[in-house]
Amino acid sequence: MLKAEPLPLLATGIGKKAVVAITGLVLYGFVFVHALGNLQVFLGREAIKAYRESLHSFPKALWGARAVLLVCLLTHVTLTIDIAAKARAARTTRYKVSAPIAEQGILQRYARKTMVLSGPILLVYIMFHLAHLTAGVVPGLPFKAGEVYDNLVRGFQNPMVAGLYIVANLLLGLHLYHGGVALFQTLGLRHPQWDAHTRHAAFLVTAVVTATNVIIPTTIAAGLIRQ
Amino acid sequence: MELRSNAPTGPIETRWERHKADIKLVNPANKRKYEIIVVGTGLAGGAGAASLADLGYKVKAFCYQDSARRAHSIAAQGGINAAKNYQGDGDSIYRLFYDTVKGGDFRARESNVYRLAQVSVDIIDQCVALGVPFAREYGGLLANRSFGGAQVSRTFYARGQTGQQLLLGAYSHLSRTIAEGKVELRTRCEMIDLIVEDNRARGIVTRDLVTGKIEAHLADAVVLATGGYGNVFYLSTNAKGCNATAIWRAHRRGAFFANPCFTQIHPTCIPQAGVYQSKLTLMSESLRNDGRVWVPRKKEDCTRDPASIPERDRYYYLEEKYPAFGNLMPRDIASRQAKFVCDQGLGVGPEINGVRRGVYLDFADAIKRDGKQAIADRYGNLFDMYQRITGEDPYRVPMRIYPATHYTMGGLWVDYNLMSNIPGLFVAGEANFSDHGANRLGASALMQGLADGFFILPYVIGNYLAQAGKSKTTESSAAVTTTLREAQTRFRKLIEIGQKGSRTVDDFHRKLGTLIWDHCGMARNPSGLKSALGQIPELREEFYRDVKITGSGEELNRELEKAGRVADFFELGELMCRDALERDESCGCHFREDHQADGECVRDDEHFAHVAAWEWCGQGPEARDGNHKQHREALSFEYVKMAQRSYK
Amino acid sequence: MAETIDLKLHVWRQKGPSDPGKFEDYSQYAKGISTHASFLEFLDVVNERLVLANQEPIVFDHDCREGICGMCGIVINGEPHGPQKATTTCQLHMRTFRNGEELWVEPWRAAAFPVIRDLSVDRSAFDRIIQAGGYITARAGAAPDANAIPIPKRLADEAMDAATCIGCGACVAACPNASASLFMAAKIGHLNTLPQGQAERDKRTLAMVAQHEREGFGACSNHYLCEAACPKEISVQWIARMNRDLLKAAMTYKPEPQRAGGDG
Structure with a gap:
């Protein structure tokens, strides 16, 4: 006789993926807002400082939000690692010849193929980013608490740092694009009539975030914004 | 021995109802004490095993494939008939019964056919309940199409994959009973012998196709639902694994084989492309609605580009010979005419063994008349399939078609209860002979498989068990150990010969197939049949001397599997020829050139309105010649008046 | 189009689930293959030649050979059922391949589908x-x-x-x-x-x-x-x-x- 007992949702691949999608969506929202907020660097030192202070004037909300983001990030990463480990166990052998990839658009295909790669890289980047601009503990990069503008500009005047941010954000873009499309599939919210719109929306949001995050270090590194 | 059909008498409409009311029942608490073996998991076997399990019997099912859902019922394309009269076009149970008896050229048992027509209605209900996605009209009601041999639209279908959908329905049903622990399914396991003790079927001997282990399985009743024997021809539309071993071994243990020469040839198949060809692919007959069949008039044109052959040099042989029906002639006649023109050397396509076997099926006129799009809408998937297989574009180049074996009406003899002459041995679906007479109508095979499995076996087996009681045979009974030993010896012997032999199993099978196709195929005559009867034993002897088999018996060994099956095909092929020779008339698919009127069958109802049931006698004194003795079950037709078919 | 082609054929051979298995080169048995043959008929031809050369034929699953039973399935050059779209292995024909083409033939690979033998999986x-x-x-x-x-x-x-x-x-x-x-x-x-x-x-x-x-x-x-x-x-x-x-x-x-x- 076959034991056909259902499993708890989080013991199934679909359940895990759904949580990855939902946590991803939260992080997605954060990244979007964060990027738009950062645009204020173009309004000058005072504007972005005021923005920082307004956020810091609600410490409970700020730390609450940080806690939620941290939990989301950890969950997102842990479950992804778990899923990848299961996948490796499910398929232990590769084929002798790798097949030509399925007919998909170049961007989508690339995003899909780099998803596994971009994840760990992004994780390293996020840690660096927090160390650099939130905690200010990166050796060699001077940091003054509260002086967002100076910290940012001084950091990005170092071409290595700017380059790292640019590359990481391009990867983030691919990650967001693929994730943005995929989460509709994963959560079962996909419908053929909306597919094109979903893809366009994911592309648009990703483009805004990526452009913003790339423009800031680029302009600073190019010396267009100075201290 | 007298063959008794055990069919009830009285008004035909009430026979099955009364029979059901009369039969004995097994009480629910006792059912779980009975074990039933079902061999084959196609429509008849799958549905039968599941239904018997639902009733409470302990069922053990077997299939040679890796999954029960691969049985060859899956390949049926067209549809399934049922006398629902949803179209309001005058269909009725009686009309389906009438069409089937007439279509079978009056060589089927009326009572069985009537019951088939009756339960056809329940089949559709059951399949819809199981989730079979039949085609629907916009209003949500079931759609129907018409099919050959009928003037009403009574065929239910699921795109061109009706067999697949019905089998998946039966398989899902079976899967539930497996999950519930009511059915034990053994896959990749082949029946290689039947255990009979005190004139009762007690179980089977199987060979595990992965480990090679030969074992006995005991039961209170055995059901064979193992399909037809079309692969005796080597090339047929059957799956490669289809074989006759289960029924043939049962036959050798005493079950009568009925009407073995009744094999159906389908006219629209893709012709053979080369000697390496392993099977033939059928394309829906509906193609003949728009395609025109022709061959060149002159032999020298046979290799020419067909487009360059002018109209006056084209021989539209069906249209010329049968102006009234033209290209829509029934299967058997269309098939035979194709053979005749190819025999005259007018065939087209690749030359194999000195003959071109193919005729054109040309859509040029239809495309000119209705436009390419209209033709694509009607036959797009078939054209794609044709192109995939042949590499030719049928929109530009005429298709080439040729008939191929595709169904066998003959099979083990059964009575009204689907029980063979061995008590406790039931035979269902294509494996039995019962419902189609000398010719099967389109969309009737699926109907019979499910009728037997869902609605007949559950009643008749209960009736048998209630009377026969539990089998007392045990693993140590003499019948079990002897049968087991004989089966083991048979396979060991093949391995021994195989180590020294020099010709492959396929090589022998191809030779046997060609021989039977040439002499006992679409058209038969006494001298050809006699010649085949002389050649088959010689080839068989050569097989037992020179067949080459690699590997051992105690492992997965496909050559050994094939050898076992081909060995049985040799004997069956011989019996087919013998039966075709003795049936000194033409009827349905059995066309004897010496009994025809302008290419049409001439029946001899006075002498041959009977079922020829052959008993295996081995080399015993009872055999008149060969290994068989014939018994006859007379057929009487009370409801459908015997008449000659005419399409002129 | 050439009527027959020669192929460089590598086939995965594996005795059973626990055998590590390896590719064997069968190019010498894969010559003069009709382009009208199906892929499985091609393997049939190779197998008949192997048998006559006293070697064990390649085990592969197949049954209906008309693309509906789902029993066949071979990975050809990394692609399940080979390069043709919407086509099962049994319906794939040799005209899809070029003369001299190299073929790597493998079973389905998944831990949940253990190899039974050669190209046949459970x-x-x-x-x-x-x-x-x-x-x-x-x-x-x-x-x-x-x-x-x-x-x-x-x-x-x-x-x-x-x-x-x-x-x-x-x-x-x-x-x-x-x-x-x-x-x-x-x-x-x-x-x-x-x-x-x-x-x-x-x-x-x-x-x-x-x-x-x-x-x-x-x-x-x-x-x-x-x-x-x-x-x-x-x-x-x-x-x-x-x-x-x-x-x-x-x-x-x-x-x-x-x-x-x-x-x-």
Whole structure:
């Protein structure tokens, strides 16, 4: 006789993926807002400082939000690692010849193929980013608490740092694009009539975030914004 | 021995109802004490095993494939008939019964056919309940199409994959009973012998196709639902694994084989492309609605580009010979005419063994008349399939078609209860002979498989068990150990010969197939049949001397599997020829050139309105010649008046 | 077009599930192959030559050879069922290949599909997924009239799109995670779409997904290589539907209380 007992949702691949999608969506929202907020660097030192202070004037909300983001990030990463480990166990052998990839658009295909790669890289980047601009503990990069503008500009005047941010954000873009499309599939919210719109929306949001995050270090590194 | 059909008498409409009311029942608490073996998991076997399990019997099912859902019922394309009269076009149970008896050229048992027509209605209900996605009209009601041999639209279908959908329905049903622990399914396991003790079927001997282990399985009743024997021809539309071993071994243990020469040839198949060809692919007959069949008039044109052959040099042989029906002639006649023109050397396509076997099926006129799009809408998937297989574009180049074996009406003899002459041995679906007479109508095979499995076996087996009681045979009974030993010896012997032999199993099978196709195929005559009867034993002897088999018996060994099956095909092929020779008339698919009127069958109802049931006698004194003795079950037709078919 | 071609043929040979297995070069047996032969007929020819050379023929699964039974399935140059779209191995013909082309022929690779021998794998995991819930419970004889519940044509057609799955396992073979999501989604989708399938909908979805997990298939990570490999072109839209059905079921399903019934 076959034991056909259902499993708890989080013991199934679909359940895990759904949580990855939902946590991803939260992080997605954060990244979007964060990027738009950062645009204020173009309004000058005072504007972005005021923005920082307004956020810091609600410490409970700020730390609450940080806690939620941290939990989301950890969950997102842990479950992804778990899923990848299961996948490796499910398929232990590769084929002798790798097949030509399925007919998909170049961007989508690339995003899909780099998803596994971009994840760990992004994780390293996020840690660096927090160390650099939130905690200010990166050796060699001077940091003054509260002086967002100076910290940012001084950091990005170092071409290595700017380059790292640019590359990481391009990867983030691919990650967001693929994730943005995929989460509709994963959560079962996909419908053929909306597919094109979903893809366009994911592309648009990703483009805004990526452009913003790339423009800031680029302009600073190019010396267009100075201290 | 007298063959008794055990069919009830009285008004035909009430026979099955009364029979059901009369039969004995097994009480629910006792059912779980009975074990039933079902061999084959196609429509008849799958549905039968599941239904018997639902009733409470302990069922053990077997299939040679890796999954029960691969049985060859899956390949049926067209549809399934049922006398629902949803179209309001005058269909009725009686009309389906009438069409089937007439279509079978009056060589089927009326009572069985009537019951088939009756339960056809329940089949559709059951399949819809199981989730079979039949085609629907916009209003949500079931759609129907018409099919050959009928003037009403009574065929239910699921795109061109009706067999697949019905089998998946039966398989899902079976899967539930497996999950519930009511059915034990053994896959990749082949029946290689039947255990009979005190004139009762007690179980089977199987060979595990992965480990090679030969074992006995005991039961209170055995059901064979193992399909037809079309692969005796080597090339047929059957799956490669289809074989006759289960029924043939049962036959050798005493079950009568009925009407073995009744094999159906389908006219629209893709012709053979080369000697390496392993099977033939059928394309829906509906193609003949728009395609025109022709061959060149002159032999020298046979290799020419067909487009360059002018109209006056084209021989539209069906249209010329049968102006009234033209290209829509029934299967058997269309098939035979194709053979005749190819025999005259007018065939087209690749030359194999000195003959071109193919005729054109040309859509040029239809495309000119209705436009390419209209033709694509009607036959797009078939054209794609044709192109995939042949590499030719049928929109530009005429298709080439040729008939191929595709169904066998003959099979083990059964009575009204689907029980063979061995008590406790039931035979269902294509494996039995019962419902189609000398010719099967389109969309009737699926109907019979499910009728037997869902609605007949559950009643008749209960009736048998209630009377026969539990089998007392045990693993140590003499019948079990002897049968087991004989089966083991048979396979060991093949391995021994195989180590020294020099010709492959396929090589022998191809030779046997060609021989039977040439002499006992679409058209038969006494001298050809006699010649085949002389050649088959010689080839068989050569097989037992020179067949080459690699590997051992105690492992997965496909050559050994094939050898076992081909060995049985040799004997069956011989019996087919013998039966075709003795049936000194033409009827349905059995066309004897010496009994025809302008290419049409001439029946001899006075002498041959009977079922020829052959008993295996081995080399015993009872055999008149060969290994068989014939018994006859007379057929009487009370409801459908015997008449000659005419399409002129 | 050349009527016959020679191929550089490498075939995976493996005695049994625990044998490590390796590629063998059979190029000498793969000469003069008719371009009109199917891929399996090509292997038949190679096998006959191997037998005559006293070597064990290559074991591969096959049956109907018309693309519907789902028994055949071979990875050719990394692609399940070979390079032709929407085509099973048995319907793939040798005219697809060039003279002298190199072919690497392998079995489906997935931990849940252990190799039985050579190119033949054990796909019984699929059967157990169906046994877990891929059915509608309906005893023979108890069904209402087939037209009692009208089913809109659109729904019937959609169900048929999913039901066309032949259970060959190419989706698993193609998936880098060896996930059987497409197979399972097609089977769940077929029954969950039909009105007849509603009573057992949640139970079915939960049970089949759980069985998929128990069999050791991976999870879907949206690569969609399954859809590309599927000989019946089943859409990954079905996976989205399955995900939705599962999430819904997981949040609302209450198992039926187990009571002894009917004996009182």
